[in-house]
Amino acid sequence: MATESSNVAKPFDIVATYNDLLRSDPDLTMPIAAIEALVLLLTHSPSSTISETLDLLEKSTTHLKKSIPNPIGLSAGTDLFQRYLITTLQRPGQLGPAGDFNAIRAHLLSNGRLFIRRAKESRDKIAAFGRGFVRDGSTVLTNGGSRVVASLLQQAADEKGGPSAVRFRVIYVLSSSTKKNIESSSEEPEGMETVRALRAKGVPVATIPESAVAYSLGKADIVIVGAEGVVENGGIVSRMGTYQIGLLAKAMGKPFYAVAESHKFVRLYPLGQYDLPIDQRVIDFKSEEDIADEAKQQPAASQSEATPKTSMDDRSDVVDFTPPHLISALITDSGVLTPSAVSEELIKIWF
Numbered sequence: 418m419a420t421e422s423s424n425v426a427k428p429f430d431i432v433a434t435y436n437d438l439l440r441s442d443p444d445l446t447m448p449i450a451a452i453e454a455l456v457l458l459l460t461h462s463p464s465s466t467i468s469e470t471l472d473l474l475e476k477s478t479t480h481l482k483k484s485i486p487n488p489i490g491l492s493a494g495t496d497l498f499q500r501y502l503i504t505t506l507q508r509p510g511q512l513g514p515a516g517d518f519n520a521i522r523a524h525l526l527s528n529g530r531l532f533i534r535r536a537k538e539s540r541d542k543i544a545a546f547g548r549g550f551v552r553d554g555s556t557v558l559t560n561g562g563s564r565v566v567a568s569l570l571q572q573a574a575d576e577k578g579g580p581s582a583v584r585f586r587v588i589y590v591l592s593s594s595t596k597k598n599i600e601s602s603s604e605e606p607e608g609m610e611t612v613r614a615l616r617a618k619g620v621p622v623a624t625i626p627e628s629a630v631a632y633s634l635g636k637a638d639i640v641i642v643g644a645e646g647v648v649e650n651g652g653i654v655s656r657m658g659t660y661q662i663g664l665l666a667k668a669m670g671k672p673f674y675a676v677a678e679s680h681k682f683v684r685l686y687p688l689g690q691y692d693l694p695i696d697q698r699v700i701d702f703k704s705e706e707d708i709a710d711e712a713k714q715q716p717a718a719s720q721s722e723a724t725p726k727t728s729m730d731d732r733s734d735v736v737d738f739t740p741p742h743l744i745s746a747l748i749t750d751s752g753v754l755t756p757s758a759v760s761e762e763l764i765k766i767w768f
Contacts, residue, residue, distance in 0.1 A: 431454055435454040435491070438450040438454060446494075447491045448678075449494060449680065450494070452680075454481070455478070456498075471503070475499070487734060492683055493646055493681050493683035496684060539678040539680070543676055545572070546749075547569045547748040548573040551573040551585050553584040554585065555585045556637050557570065557587050557588070557637065557638070557639055557641055558589075558630075558633065558641075559587065559590065559641050560659065561607060561659070563676070567614065569676060570620070571614060571615065571618060574615060574619070586621045587612075589622055589624050590625055591625070592606055592607055592627060627658050631665050634665055639673075639674065641675075642655060644681060645681065645736060646682075646685065648683060648759075649684060649760050650760070651747070652687065653675045653747075654683075655675075655736060656736055657735040660737040660743075667742075672745040673743055673745050674744070675739070697736070
């Protein structure tokens with residue numbers, strides 16, 4: 418009884434749990450953090466029926482998506498987990514609607530944790546599929562801080578036999594648009610950790626600004642990028658600047674590969690840059706009068722810093738959409754896919 422009353426007094430905070438999981442594990446992706454948060458929600462939930470459980474998941478998922486400025490990545494995880502639960506509950510027998518709820522609950526929790534473990538292992542599978550694309554004597558151009566790209570390149574370096582036998586180079590595009598405040602002025606550009614790791618393995622790495630991509634692509638043989646989400650038409654949602662790299666690679670005849678875990682496949686069908694379901698202030702027209710008004714409102718804004726952000730104001734968080742016609746192939750834990758095969762893969766994942 419004491420446990421039940423404490424749960425009522427202090428309800429489970431799905432948003433805080435999700436953010437804490439991301440902060441505590443730098444290698445955790447947004448979809449997996451969302452799934453882990455939902456598994457913890459079920460663990461702390463006092464629900465005693467299937468309908469209560471599904472209703473709780475639906476409300477918590479909606480709340481989580483609305484509380485995060487860019488919910489595209491986590492949506493892939495929450496939607497996949499919800500579909501997994503519904504599919505499990507529709508099965509005949511003990512785990513179906515007529516089964517014992519305690520047995521159903523135990524099954525969902527154990528299998529949810531198993532799903533999380535397998536999803537975390539998918540990075541190694543992608544590296545195994547993708548390292549063959551990095552040939553001897555080749556130069557790879559990449560950008561951002563994608564963990565799966567870093568894993569692929571580091572495994573490719575190990576595959577060549579270690580520092581004494583490495584025979585490929587990397588051009589790393591470092592973002593110069595990250596907004597930094599005084600406290601974080603010493604923060605290094607995203608991707609520098611991977612740069613250091615590759616150099617430690619003997620891989621020659623050149624770092625360039627985003628403005629030098631067109632100039633540097635002439636020296637690159639292939640482009641490999643990560644993704645926050647892979648959408649239904651085979652395009653990718655990734656950090657801002659990926660789209661222009663794709664355009665330039667296409668114009669110069671360079672293969673453009675995207676690497677992403679299958680749990681990042683999301684049921685979204687954007688037709689262009691402005692179809693993404695997020696509020697991004699990338700193009701923000703202002704007059705002198707607007708700037709003056711913002712300056713007057715600055716003290717009030719500083720007092721309300723504790724309120725959650727509803728739009729993506731930090732340039733390090735903004736993303737763009739790279740359409741499928743610019744992508745040569747998608748390297749995933751399910752294998753190497755053409756963009757047109759993504760919709761079929763989504764059907765397999767969901768049904």
